[in-house]
Amino acid sequence: MDLGLADRTYLVTGGSSGVGLATVRALLDEGANVATCGRDADRLKSIGTHERLFTAPCDVRDAAAVREFTGAAAHAFGGVDGLVNNAGQSRMKRFDETTEDDWRDELELKFAGVLNPLHAARPHLRASTAASVVNVNAVLAKQPEPRLITTSAARAGILNLSASLARELAPDAIRVNSVCLGLVDTGQWTRRHAAAGSGLPYEEWQAELAADRGVALGRLGRAEEVAYAILALLSPRASYITGTSIDVCGGVGRGIL
Numbered sequence: 001m002d003l004g005l006a007d008r009t010y011l012v013t014g015g016s017s018g019v020g021l022a023t024v025r026a027l028l029d030e031g032a033n034v035a036t037c038g039r040d041a042d043r044l045k046s047i048g049t050h051e052r053l054f055t056a057p058c059d060v061r062d063a064a065a066v067r068e069f070t071g072a073a074a075h076a077f078g079g080v081d082g083l084v085n086n087a088g089q090s091r092m093k094r095f096d097e098t099t100e101d102d103w104r105d106e107l108e109l110k111f112a113g114v115l116n117p118l119h120a121a122r123p124h125l126r127a128s129t130a131a132s133v134v135n136v137n138a139v140l141a142k143q144p145e146p147r148l149i150t151t152s153a154a155r156a157g158i159l160n161l162s163a164s165l166a167r168e169l170a171p172d173a174i175r176v177n178s179v180c181l182g183l184v185d186t187g188q189w190t191r192r193h194a195a196a197g198s199g200l201p202y203e204e205w206q207a208e209l210a211a212d213r214g215v216a217l218g219r220l221g222r223a224e225e226v227a228y229a230i231l232a233l234l235s236p237r238a239s240y241i242t243g244t245s246i247d248v249c250g251g252v253g254r255g256i257l
């Protein structure tokens with residue numbers, strides 16, 4: 001099936017690694033123009049070059065920098081049809097380990113990571129004939145984990161915000177949806193494996209992790225498996241889907257939503 005993404009333009013925040021990078025590659029494969037950002041210019045360069053790819057270093061918490069990035073991307077490609085709010089990371093802390101700064105930083109990252117790109121892209125999305133926003137979220141939003149207390153709370157807020165935005169932006173025909181991830185094999189987990197110092201090879205460590213967290217499919221997900229869900233929601237073919245979320249979690253979600 002042709003997803004209808006070719007020649008359209010998509011902004012993907014945090015495209016230098018993991019889910020963002022897989023999404024950038026999948027969109028390029030579909031013939032779309034892609035603009036992506038990350039904080040580290042060298043990591044962005046490691047994506048390589050492509051005639052339909054625009055990259056620029058930008059921290060999503062910095063509203064002015066996000067406006068500049070978005071304006072440059074829209075200028076390069078003649079508009080913006082979709083936005084994937086993906087940049088971010090989680091914070092492994094329990095309540096008693098969490099400082100005031102942790103709370104502030106986590107909430108800032110999660111909310112600014114959606115609001116800054118959306119404010120910047122909104123005029124361009126209004127002008128698109130197939131505007132779509134996808135917020136990359138986590139099943140933690142619906143199934144909190146005490147060891148990730150700030151991230152769980154922030155994720156719940158973002159899922160709630162996504163539902164409000166879907167209604168607020170519907171009159172402009174801008175669709176807003178989420179993907180809620182479980183455990184996906186990306187830089188986040190290779191960093192944690194290194195920090196854990198378990199001595200187990202990465203594959204074995206992952207299998208133990210999946211078993212410990214009750215992942216029904218018994219393994220971590222691959223970034224490409226998330227990218228397919230994101231592309232499906234970005235696609236003009238999903239023109240009647242807004243205000244919802246897709247769990248991409250191998251069956252770790254225990255709710256019926």
Ligand SMILES: NC(=O)c1ccc[n+]([C@@H]2O[C@H](COP(=O)([O-])OP(=O)(O)OC[C@H]3O[C@@H](n4cnc5c(N)ncnc54)[C@H](OP(=O)(O)O)[C@@H]3O)[C@@H](O)[C@H]2O)c1
Pocket residue numbers: 013014015016017018019020037038039040041043058059060061086087088089090109136137138139181182183184185186187188189
């Ligand atoms: N992997 C999982 O198991 C999992 C589970 C649930 C939710 N998620 C969420 O899925 C998203 C992608 O995660 P991932 O696992 O693919 O992570 P990743 O491999 O660590 O990649 C994160 C990307 O975001 C960028 N980034 C981080 N902070 C940024 C900021 N303030 N401004 C701009 N770019 C920033 C990083 O580049 P720089 O570091 O150079 O900025 C990188 O490109 C995140 O929002 C994460 O919280 C992941």
